[in-house]
Amino acid sequence: MNKYIEETNSGLVHTYNRFPLVLDRGEGVYLYDEKGGKYLDFAGGIAVSGLGYGCQELNDALKSQIDKMIHSSNLYYNTTCGHAAEELKRISGMDRVFFTNSGTEAIEGALKAARKYAYKKQTGRYEFIAMENSFHGRSMGALSVTGSDAYREPFEPLVPGVSFAEFNNLDSVKALVTSQTCAIILEPLQGEGGINVATEEFMAGIRKLCDDEGILMICDEIQCGMGRTGAMFAYQSYGTKPDIIAMAKAIGSGMPVGAFAMTEEVAEFSLEPGDHGTTYGGNPLACMAVSKTIEIFEKKNMISHVQEIGAYLAEQLERLVQEKDCVIAxxxxxxIQGIEISKPVGEVTNAALKEGLLVISARGNVIRLVPPLVIEKQHVDEMIDKLSKVL
Structure with missing residues (x-):
């Protein structure tokens, strides 16, 4: 066994099923192990590394900020936090932003904001409707709205008042609405749950239902946001606007940063000083990563690039569906693409690793493909060649 792997296994709590791979560095859309082995990365740090590896402009900005200040605490303002918040407001269409350290924390804040909104409005509402096959994180609050028994059962009882509807079935959502429903939470595209895309009718229906019943709509954009679907945030391609969104992963290009954002209406009638806080959220270094990431995205016209390369990737995957009996859909x-296969998904991801290709799985026997957004067509071709050989 590799010495590093042996030391890690003896020193850390075993909460991850890690691949037998020790990574040392990255360049562009490739990662390299400690022996120099090269891997085409179609996992993207689980949809985090939007700009790939070794982006010099981002690295220079972070190095400059390190020399100035890394942490100051939220007792004071700092010169990067406000600018990052304004930039996230601009690209998301929201009005107020709270910075966190992760996507799970962003979900926690979104749920608290919804509960506090109901409290200040004196509605008495406290229940949430979430979706089956959803994934929102592993803290107690985030688990409570995660639609998977396997994740939830070992930690029950969880937060009360949560029910689960069938994704893309508006009638099943309506059937769960009560006078106590304060918010509906969903991912416009379920990543962990199997790469399930919300229909336009479902998203529009949820928005109308929330408006009609006085319910808040929360969109989890942690994995599908920040350009990954071909819109800056996935909900924007549906012509709808939620009341609260949660984001993380690619907004910081690898720096640990998340955020939840809300409309002015929700901000006015929800969280107040003392209701919610974080020691590290909004720190100068993380916020510099957010601002610089947005700047580079716009400079590189990343949305158009994702639309072009995403369409090409979909076309090549459809070809696998036609050519390989084991590829179902x-x-x-x-x-953010996937293929449903009839073979054991773990065997395929492990075999891909041996071919120098990093891919990950999702629920429903799906190979999940969430590469750096800077990939080009030749990288898609290389991935298809390797994956086709494995399949």
Whole structure:
């Protein structure tokens, strides 16, 4: 066994099923192990590394900020937090932003904001409707709205008042609405749950239902946001606007940063000083990563690039569906794609690793493809060649 792997296994709590791979560095859309082995990365740090590896402009900005200040605490303002918040407001269409350290924390904040909104409005509402096959994180609150028994059962009882509807079935959502429903939470595209894309009718229906019943709509954009579907945030391609969104992963290009954002209406009638906080959220270094990431995205016209390369990726995956008996269907949008296969998914991901290709799985026997957004067509071709050989 590799010495590093042996030391890690003896020193850490065993909460991850890690691949037998020790990574040392990255360049562009490739990662390299400690012996120099090269891997085409179609996992993207689980949809985190939107700009790939070794983006010099981002690295220079972070190095400059390190020399100035890394942390100051939220007792004071800092010069990067406000600018990052304004940039996220601009690209998301929201009005107020709270910075967190992760996507799970962003979900926690979104749920608290919804509960506090109901409290201040004196509605007495406290229940949430979430979706089956959803994934929102592993803290107690986030688990409570995660639609998977396997994740939830070992930690029950969880937060009360949560029910689960069938994704893309508006009638099943309506059947769960009560006078106590304060919010409906969903991913416009379920990543962990199997690369399931919300229909336009479902998203529009949820928005109308929330408006009619006085319910808040929360969109989890942690994995499908920040350009990955071909829109800056996935909900924007549906012509709808939620009341609260949660984001993380690619907004910081690898720096640990998340955020939840809300409309002015929700901000006015929800969280107040003392209701919610974080020691590290909004720190100068993380916020510099957010601002610089947005700047580079727009400079590189990343949305158009994702639309072009995403369409090419979908076309090549459809070809696998036609050519390989074991490939049942293609799923996804933009550069969050998947193929449902009849073979054991773990065997395929492990075999791909041996071919120098990093891919990950999702529920429903799906190979999940969430590469850096900077990939080009030649990288798609290389991936298809390797994956085709494995399949």
């Amino acid at each position: 293609r799923k996804g949008k933009g550069l």
